[in-house]
Amino acid sequence: MTAAIIDGKEFAAGLRVRVGEGVQAFKAETGSVPGLAVVLVGDDPASAVYVRNKGKQTVEAGMNSFEHKLPSDTAQADLIALVERLNADESVDGILVQLPLPGHLDELAVVSAINPDKDVDGLHVVSAGRLASGLPGLVSCTPLGCMMLIRDTLNGDLAGKEAVVIGRSILVGKPVAQLLLAANCTVTMAHSRTRDLADVVRRADIVVAAVGRPEMVKADWVKPGACVIDVGINRVPAADGKTRLVGDVDTAGVSAVAGSITPVPGGVGPMTIACLLHNTLQAARMRRGMPQDRRF
Numbered sequence: 001m002t003a004a005i006i007d008g009k010e011f012a013a014g015l016r017v018r019v020g021e022g023v024q025a026f027k028a029e030t031g032s033v034p035g036l037a038v039v040l041v042g043d044d045p046a047s048a049v050y051v052r053n054k055g056k057q058t059v060e061a062g063m064n065s066f067e068h069k070l071p072s073d074t075a076q077a078d079l080i081a082l083v084e085r086l087n088a089d090e091s092v093d094g095i096l097v098q099l100p101l102p103g104h105l106d107e108l109a110v111v112s113a114i115n116p117d118k119d120v121d122g123l124h125v126v127s128a129g130r131l132a133s134g135l136p137g138l139v140s141c142t143p144l145g146c147m148m149l150i151r152d153t154l155n156g157d158l159a160g161k162e163a164v165v166i167g168r169s170i171l172v173g174k175p176v177a178q179l180l181l182a183a184n185c186t187v188t189m190a191h192s193r194t195r196d197l198a199d200v201v202r203r204a205d206i207v208v209a210a211v212g213r214p215e216m217v218k219a220d221w222v223k224p225g226a227c228v229i230d231v232g233i234n235r236v237p238a239a240d241g242k243t244r245l246v247g248d249v250d251t252a253g254v255s256a257v258a259g260s261i262t263p264v265p266g267g268v269g270p271m272t273i274a275c276l277l278h279n280t281l282q283a284a285r286m287r288r289g290m291p292q293d294r295r296f
Contacts, residue, residue, distance in 0.1 A: 003228070003258040006149050008267040012274035015148070016061060019277045022293040023062040026284060034284035035064035036094040036120065036276070037086045041079060041105065042072035047098050054096075054273055061277050066092060072102050079105060080113045087115040093287060094120035094280035117287055120279040122175065131178045136286065138279050143176035145271025146208055146229050147183070153227055153260045154206075159184035164201050166190045166217070166248070167210035172231050176208050197221075209248035219253035228254055228261040231268050 036058045040051045058065040086095045095118045116126035122140030130137030163185040167173035180187045198221045210231035232248030247264030
């Protein structure tokens with residue numbers, strides 16, 4: 001068996017097209033367009049590139065992009081004051097504060113200051129509570145992207161499938177487990193203290209690896225035909241003395257056993273910004289009492 005490659009780039013491109021269509025429909029219904037505000041504190045190069053790409057893709061989808069770049073020594077009170085102004089701004093439907101923040105800033109306090117109805121990054125405790133309770137709300141972008149890829153790969157119906165999520169972070173592990181539960185999967189959350197981890201993973205029809213350990217999941221951990229979603233992004237030494245990107249799954253080995261697998265790079269990663277655009281459109285609709293766009 002050779003696993004089918006789950007092409008996140010291709011799916012994300014299609015999702016961005018559907019978001020663009022949804023934005024045009026929203027504009028026709030309301031006379032306005034959704035707006036996304038992104039706040040960058042400091043000059044971290046990777047964050048700056050990421051924010052620039054978000055802004056570019058937001059505009060390409062037909063939405064308004066508001067970028068706020070603050071110096072690295074910005075005070076906590078000033079950052080929260082900006083968030084509060086964005087909360088009150090009716091032209092802003094989504095707010096994202098780029099993480100990580102400089103060390104002197106309290107990330108939890110900043111995220112908690114965001115109006116949950118504009119929390120397009122899905123990190124507010126209210127967003128987490130809505131997800132756990134099965135209430136409408138905004139879901140963190142990477143878990144949402146994982147679920148979109150899983151549904152597309154397995155033709156939508158996940159009921160009764162056994163899923164194992166490796167990793168219990170609030171960014172990926174916990175929300176993706178909640179999404180799988182909502183899809184009527186039987187879900188096991190595994191982590192660093194799970195006993196006989198390989199045996200636990202071997203039961204799964206769906207494996208989501210989000211633990212941050214390079215190529216930890218081996219071929220003999222995986223049930224033949226399983227759908228494997230690799231969320232890990234790890235830099236390891238390369239033969240030329242540089243570094244290369246690998247996931248949490250031994251892709252070469254697992255591909256000989258699994259039914260489908262996301263590559264690294266090119267799998268889950270491209271979904272993140274596309275899902276951010278999706279969330280911004282949905283936030284704009286929900287804030288106006290409109291139903292979710294049927295394209296999704």
